[in-house]
Amino acid sequence: MLKAADVPELTKTDLLGFYRQMKLIREFERESERQYTRGNIKGFLHVYNGEEAIAVGAINTLREDDYVVTHYRDHGQALARGIGSKEVMAELMGKATGCSNGKGGSMHLFSSELNFMGGYAIVGGQLCIAAGIGLAVQYRGNDQVVLCFFGDGAVNEGEFHEAMNLAAIWNLPVIFFCEHNLYGMGASSKETLVMWDSLHEMAAAYGMDRYEVDGNDVLEVRDLMQKINIDVRAGKGPAFVVARTYRLRGHSVADPADYRPDDEVSYWAGQDPIPRFRDWLTQEGIATVEDFDEIDANVDEEVVAAAEFGELSPWPEPDDLYHGVYTDRPAEGIPTSGSS
Amino acid sequence: MLKAADVPELTKTDLLGFYRQMKLIREFERESERQYTRGNIKGFLHVYNGEEAIAVGAINTLREDDYVVTHYRDHGQALARGIGSKEVMAELMGKATGCSNGKGGSMHLFSSELNFMGGYAIVGGQLCIAAGIGLAVQYRGNDQVVLCFFGDGAVNEGEFHEAMNLAAIWNLPVIFFCEHNLYGMGASSKETLVMWDSLHEMAAAYGMDRYEVDGNDVLEVRDLMQKINIDVRAGKGPAFVVARTYRLRGHSVADPADYRPDDEVSYWAGQDPIPRFRDWLTQEGIATVEDFDEIDANVDEEVVAAAEFGELSPWPEPDDLYHGVYTDRPAEGIPTSGSS
């Protein structure tokens, strides 16, 4: 674990900012589960509880003009990148005020303003898109990085291989960031990947720089990303990062997650990144109970406001169904006069 | 290079058998190119010149009940497995007497009798099928091996990754055999695979046993395969073999192959596996010019007979168009009475 002295560039405000973001994500997810139970959110809901240190640690190292691409478990990354909790909650509820205008939903959050290039719900698909964004950066001679998140399950997919290989051979500025939470949906990675316990080494097949990090330690994640960003910006090509972590909840709210051994679950409960960071802040004498109480209260308020915003927001207009399919022409078959 | 003393189990007959098979493949391909020029073979034609030592060295180590799966550059493997040169030539000509009844063509040779499970023309697709055959062997508790050929180009495909990963995690009896001839169609592997020069090491990502071999040395290929077969039969799981080789001709007969540097081409011309093996047989005192002349004449006769057989064979009957789509019912839309 790092000491405060190891990160002199981080002020108390910075550090409490990380704490606040993690806490916001956690409480946001709790609220979204409640809203799901109340029927205000439908479909699938994949929460990020337990993995907050990754999104917060990694995304905060980026510049505004860098790109974030992620998978369907995307609320944490969206919030860490700065999409408003209101807009994210409204999207989960399918409201017109959502960050994808209610069209995308929980698994497909986007913000062009923040270069948040989307949550992608086809496991592995986003790696190819991230490679393409990296290609564009290189083509233009810029020095942005593309940070692409995916799960350990995605490593099984052919698209993982194709994207990693392309990025490697063309030296693209992409950081492939694997949130290794030990499970796909219900299948343990031990059963699907021979290298599950040293997953980062799979990148050797592409001659790619590779790293493993404690995904439940926000400062370690940040520290590693700072270093990698420098290399990637300098044109040293892509990197593969594997952050070990655990989802504290089931795969989706429909999943009781009873396939996981008790001792594993309790081990990881003890690794919860939020109490860990809170303890660290306390031990290092950076923050007090009062600081946390204030932040926590403030987060609660924000989450309540987000839920309220979502609930009170209007649905998209019926006409909106046909908007946005094409840039240059209307969608086919917009109902007009008399055809059946 | 091995010495004759290293392979005491091989008789002169065995060794000249290898020579004959390689020579047969070479002359068969020359004849197929001639037939292509004459218009008796249409479509694509991918010849195997220069890679004969691989098919002959590897396939001859198999048992009758083992399985061979391969790609579209499949004439060499088909002949080495024992499909008659007549049936292969007739298939190339689209005749009813072909090994796939003229339905498959050059890229889709099959023989259920010989467990020759097919040539596959979608690059990478056959690796998945080979994994499935391996799964069936394991499921039944048998000890056959599945030998699956593919090119270095196929290593780029997502299906390569998915099949390798599955075979590894389930410990399937599959030998993934890469004919590394340095090129896909016209793209050099140096431009598509970071690990092109130590390709076998890509299998480390799957924790798989891996080997590199001189693909232009029939005895080296055979020797390695003998060893691997033992492991795979014993249930030690899949293996990855990379044989370095070169195609002496273009990708297909339509390809002048002018994208390859002259020195590279001439280096590999010097590595031609047939003269190499012939010289070896001579140096080791195993065979004489007379032996070779006899075999060569015999091969020429066989190839002429194959071409004649192909030319004289009948086309499939028009009705045959609709046969063989389903096992249990006729194809849809068989023309009957009056519908347009």
Place this chain on the structure above:
Amino acid sequence: MSVITYRDAVSSVLREALDEDERVFLMGEDIGPYGGAFAVTKGFYEQYGKKRIKDSPLAESVIVGAGVGAAMVGLRPVVELMTINFSLLAMDQIVNHAAKIRYMSGGQFSIPLIIRTVTGAGASVGATHSQSFEGWYASVPGLTVVTPSTPRDVIGLFRSCRELNDPVMFVEHILLYGTRGEAPDSGDFRIPIGQADLRRTGKDITLCGYSRMALVAEQAADILAREGIEADVIDLRCLRPLDSETIVNSVKKTHRALMVEETTRLGGFAGELVSQIQEDAFDYLDAPVGRVAGAEVPIPYSFPLEQLAIPSAESVAASARKLLNRS
């Protein structure tokens, strides 16, 4: 006769297959300890073990490809693609390999493979997870495409599929798992492949659908019945082979027909039905054959928009009324 859910029907035929035939094994993502994304294989792993219930990596191409390979050498795999949306990642194996190996090998190899998958919109899961590609597979020679809409059909059709020796796409619907219906008592009960089901008879119009839209067509017929309009309702049950006879005979009686499907209209499968009807019952038609289909948009996540994007009993009834008012 007992009443069971569609989910139970699927589970029961899978158990039956596993119990009756050693060559059968299941393979798919999360079908093991997790019990399947739609809880169809709950308890299977515990009962049948790892050998027969193969929880596979998240890798659609090799899931199908390995099924093809195993089937080629005589096993009878039943593989699961979690939803039909992900089948795009396995399409090469399905279309280029499973469907063609028999023909390309001159009949030397058969592929007795059942691919189970889940189609449909209406579950609020967004555009990437709400598609209906069964019509595409129906256009591939070598495949058989089955789309049961009731527990009874699941059972009768699955048993018949097991008796085929060629690849089948067995397409379940995401919104049907919880629906209930009568289960046939007899273990011998079969529904022949390629036989549509005339669900309800009426003289005024033919409503024809498949998968969940067959049920929607029935509901529309209920609505219309209250208005004195009597409809023949046909559930296609199979898209390939396609039972056009039942449809054409119905239209010869009713003189009017409306095709209902969930996928988008332009280039949907309904065009095939329209074509066959007008080819074979041209002189009987009193009005053009109508189509009710999904809106020409990626399915939106937002609930009210999604509802607008897919046919409902009301929208089907409305289109039927229009067709009847004509001429």
Place this chain on the structure above:
Amino acid sequence: MSVITYRDAVSSVLREALDEDERVFLMGEDIGPYGGAFAVTKGFYEQYGKKRIKDSPLAESVIVGAGVGAAMVGLRPVVELMTINFSLLAMDQIVNHAAKIRYMSGGQFSIPLIIRTVTGAGASVGATHSQSFEGWYASVPGLTVVTPSTPRDVIGLFRSCRELNDPVMFVEHILLYGTRGEAPDSGDFRIPIGQADLRRTGKDITLCGYSRMALVAEQAADILAREGIEADVIDLRCLRPLDSETIVNSVKKTHRALMVEETTRLGGFAGELVSQIQEDAFDYLDAPVGRVAGAEVPIPYSFPLEQLAIPSAESVAASARKLLNRS
């Protein structure tokens, strides 16, 4: 007016795109030093260099996916899938991503991506290499599907596609590269997207096709003309958007129509045309709309069988005669 080949037409619009727009780059398998599987990009690599002519690994999904990503941030990639058969391996990227990102993002991101690919049978390359999937892509909202059949159409349509900001499937035909036709002189020449081409006019029957089958329909019209039968011949040119107006208007005049396509009949795209014709010209039809399509088999390798499997001018003419003898 100069006469050029279809291949030259494709090459020339690609050069034009590269010359005019720095945001354009090409990406695909063997498009570099090899010059492309169909020699379309011969010399490009030498002229434009590695940055703009990206010879990519054999990996269809990432070829398209990388195109999508680059397009999302404002470049205008033209990617090549060597043939449409291999597009199945990229289908996830095309259908689940390229086509949907704009809509799912609430309109925040456009994907100005052109995917060039090659369709068609008749080249003696066997079942896996002789398919025509453009009809599937035509059923996907968010895509534009273009199927030029002449050098002139290649040029006019490609230029229009470059002006779109959404993903396009630009589908060339394997047997057309060597065919010749007139090239438009003007650099301003455009063919609007979604406008069918009435190639020939006649009063007796409407023949309608796309890609190579439009030419086959024309040849059939020649045959029929010698017998005194005059046909309207329509080349659809685009499948999505679809110009049904031109077709319907023609049928209102001729009262009879025959759709020609290369893919299999059951579930083919022609059903869409039949449906629209009978929806919009029902009272004008003197006979059912006919279809001539590929046989319901994987395309066989053997030359004479393959010829039987795909429509020819003769088979189209024969079907047309049948339709005319009716009633």
